[in-house]
Amino acid sequence: MGEKRERYQNRIEILQGTLDLLILQTLQWGPQHGYGISVAIRNRSGELLQVDTGSLYPALHRLEKQKWIKAEWRISENKQRAKFYQLTAAGKKQLTRERSKWSQLSDAIAGVLQPEE
C-alpha cells in the first residue's frame, strides 16, 4: 500500500465521491469500456487525475447496480472483446444532479479559500 501511494504522490487523489461524477461525465460522450474511461479521465485532466483501477471497477459496478449505467459486451476499436458502459436516462438525471452539487461545492470552497480583503 505504502509503496503504491509513493508512486502516485505527484498526482492528485480523486476526492471521495467525485469518481462517480467523473465516470458519468465521461460516459456522456458515448459508451466506453473501463480502460477507456480511465484513459479519458487521465487525458482530460492533463494527466493530473489518475483513476485507481481498484476504485474504478467497484464504482462501475455500483453505478450499474443503481441503474445509472448499463453494461454490454462489444468488440472494441482494436477488435477486442470489452465490456462497454453506457449512460441510462436515470444516469443522465443523476449526472445533472451531481454536477450542480459539484459546482455548489466548488463555489463554496472557492469562497472559503478567497483571501479576505
Next chain:
Amino acid sequence: MSFWRRRRREADLEEEVRSHLEMAARESVERGETAKKAEQAARREFGNVELVKETARDARGWRWMEDIVEDARYGLRRMRKSPGFTAIAVLTLALGIGANTAIFSLVNGILLVSLPYPNPERLVSVTGTYPKGAFVAMREQMRTMDVGAYAEGHEFNLTGLEEPVRLTGTLVSAQLFSILGARPELGRTFYPGEDVPGQDNLVILSHALWAEKFGGNPSILGQSIELEGKSRQVVGVMPAEFRFPSPKTQVWLPLHNDPRNTILYWADDFMPVLGRLRPGSTMEQARTELRMFQSHVGALFPWPMPAAWNADASVVPLQNGMVADVRTRLLLLLGAVALVLMIACSNVANLTLSRAATREKEIGIRSALGAGRMRITRQLLTESVLQAILGGSLGLLFAKEGLALLKLVLPPDTPRLADVQMDWRVLAFTGGLAILTGLIFGFAPALHSSRAALTGALKSGSRGTTGRVSQRLRGSLAIAQVAFAMMLVIAAGLLIRSFWTLSHVDPGFRSEHVLSARVAPNQSFCGGAARCLTFYRNLLDQVRTSPAVAGTALVNTLPLGGRVAKRSLDVENYAPAAGQDLSPLFWLHVVTPDYFRVMGVPLLSGRTFVDADVSGEPVAIVTAATARRFWPNQNAVGKHIHLLDDKSWRTIVGVIADVRAYDLQRNIPSWMSGTAYVPYNSSATLEDRRMPSEMTIVIRSTSDEAQTTAMLREAVASLSHEVPVSEVKTMGAVVSDSVSTPRSTTILFAAFAGLALTLGIIGIYGVLSFLVSNRTQEIGIRMALGAQRRDVLRSVMGEGAKLSLAGIGLGMAGALALMRVLSGELYGVAATDPLTFCSVAILVAIVAMTACYVPARRAMKVDPMVALRYE
C-alpha cells in the same frame, strides 16, 4: 441469487479485468516498452486483481453470501476437530428439537391441517346435540346452511358369512356425505330422502371391511347383506382415507327418521350436527339463524323442554368442533416440549461458553488481524446455527420414531390421530426451529466472546476478568435450566399425583379375575322376548358348568364403558321442585340376579336379586347416592319406583354401594337424578320401551383370559350360529382403558420432565466443573495457605447450592403462575398442591446437589503443588 448466476458474474468480472490489462499492455507496447515489461506495468497499475474483484463483489452485495459459505466451512472444520463437544451439543439439540417436532406433528395434523374435504372452510359444526325430530326441523328451516347429523357408536351383527361379526357403524342423515363432499370409492353415497322408513334399507361399507370380509370384490354393489337380521342393499364403498367420524366406523347406515315413533324420534339419540354454509352465507349469519331456531325448537317436542337445553348452541368451524377436546391437551404438550427445548438451548449455550474460554486466543488473533466485532459474532453464530441444523436433522429422525411412539401412547379415540403425518409444514417448522434455536443459544456466547476479543485476549493472564463475566452468564443459564426443569417436574408431579388418585378411586366393584364380553343376538332374534331370555339363560347355565367359573351374570351396559342406558321413571311420593321433571331421568342397569356377587358390588341394606325375582313381583335396587337423594334419613328398602309405561310399580328391595358407571372421575353427573337396577326380564325395558337384546356377560373365573374366552365362544357357538362375541376384555382392562387419556398425558409429561431434569442437571454439573477447573490455581493457593479440604468442598458445594436454590425458587414461582393451565387435566389435586411443590423442590435439590458433589470432590483432591504449577 442463484449459484449459476453468481458463477457467471464471477467469470464476467474476470474477463473484464483481463481485457483491461490487455488494453493497457497494448498501449505500453505502442509506447515502445517490451511486451513483458508492459504487462507487468499494467498489472502493477491495476493493483491487486483479487482485491478489485473482492471490492467489486462487495459493491454487488453478495459478499454476505460468500462469507456465510466461508464461515460454514470454517465451522465444519472446527466441529470436526472437537467431535466430543459437537456430539454432545448436537445430541442435546436433537432431543429438544426432536421432541418439539414430534409434538408439532400432532398439533399440525390434528389442529392445523384442514379437513380432507373440498372447501373445508365452509364446513361448520353446530355445538349441541339434537334428536332426530329437532334435526329434521333444523334441516327444513335453515336457509344459511345445509345440515347433516350422525350418530356414532352403533353396533350391528353381520350374519350370513362363515361366522357372525359385530360391526361398528354410524347412522347418518342422507345428505351427510354430499355436505362433506366425500366421494365413494365404488358405487354411490345416499340420496336425499333415503333416511326415512321404507327407503333406508341401504348400507355403505368402509374400505377395510369391504377388503376384509368381502374380498374387495366390486360385485358386492347392489347385493344385500344381513345386518341385525335385516337385509340391506350395499350401495357404495368409501375409500380408505375417509374416516368420518372416526376410523372405527365400518358401515354407514341411513338414519331412520320416523316421526310416528315419538320416543325414538324425539328422545333416543342426541346427535352432533354439522353443516356446509350455502354460497353467500357467512358463519355469523348461520349463528344468528341458529339462535332463532333454538328459540322455538323446544316447542316442537312432545313434552316441555328445559329452557337451558342447548341454550348456548352456536356455529363453529367444523375443524374446531371436531378437535375441541384435545386442543388444550395438545397445546399443553407443546408448551412442555418448548420448555425442554429452552433447557437444551441453555445447556448448549453453556457448553459453547466454556469452549469459548479456550477459543479466546483464536478470536483475539482474528480480531487483531482486522476482523470486525460484527464479523466475529456472525462467524460464531454461523457455527451455532450449523450445530443446530445438524441437531435438527438428527431430531427429525428422533421425531419420526417419537411420533410412532406417540400414536401408541395417545388414546386411540383421539380425533384425526390416524391422519397425522410429517408433511412439509412439519419440515418447515423443524428447519425454522433449528435456525432459531441456533441463534438463541449462540447469541449470548457469540456476543460475549466478541466482547472478550475487544478486551484483548492476547494479553496473558486476562483470563480472570473475562472468566468472571462468563461465570456469571453461565450461572444465569444454569439457573434458568433448573427453573425450567423444575416447572416441568412440578407439572409431571401434579399429573402423576392426579393419576395416582384417579387409579385409586374405588369404582364400586372388584375388577380382578372378571372377564367381560359383548354377546349380542340380533334385535329380530330377540323379537320375541322369550327366545332371547331363553338363549341367555342357557348361555349362563352352560358357562357355569365350567369348573373354573365362580360366577357369571349379564348386564346391559358395563360400568366405565362410556355409555349408560337412561330411563325416565316415577318415584313414589316424589315432589319435584319447580321447573324439574315430574319423572326424573335415571341411569338404568338391567342385570341377572348374580351380577352384584360376580362384580363384587357391596350391598348396603336389604337384599340383592334372587332367581325368583325374574318371574315374581316387580323389584328394583338403587344405589346409595340415589337413596340419599330421594329418601334422606329413611330406609329406601320398601319404597317404590315405576318405569314410565311399565305395567306396575317396583318395590325397592336393596341399596348397593355407588358404582362409577360412566367414568372414574365422577360418581353421577348432576343432570342424572339417580341409578336403578332391575332384573332382566320382559318388563325390564329401556327408553325405547324394548327389552335390551345386547347384553354383556361378566365371568368371574380362576382360569386365564384366553381359556375363559375360548370357553365362552364355544358356549355361544353351541347355542346359536348367529350370535357374535365381541369386545372381550378383562374388567381390569376396562378400568385402565377408561383412564387412557389422563394416563397418556401423565406419561408424556413424565417423559418430558425426566428429559428436562437430566438436561438441567448436566447444566449444573457443567457449570461447576468449569468453575472448579478454572479455579484450580486459586484452590491450590488457598490450600497451600492452610485451607482444609472440607472448606474447599463447602465452598464449591455452596456455589452449586446457590445456583440450584435460585433455579428452584424461580421454577416454583413460574409454576405457581403457570400451573393453572393444567387444572383441567387434574383430578383430586389442586394445581398449587403444596405437597407436590415441596417434594419436587426437595427432589430437584437432592439431584442437583449430587451433580455438584462430583466436581466438588475433584476440587477437594486438588494437590497444591500441582495446582500452583498449573497453567
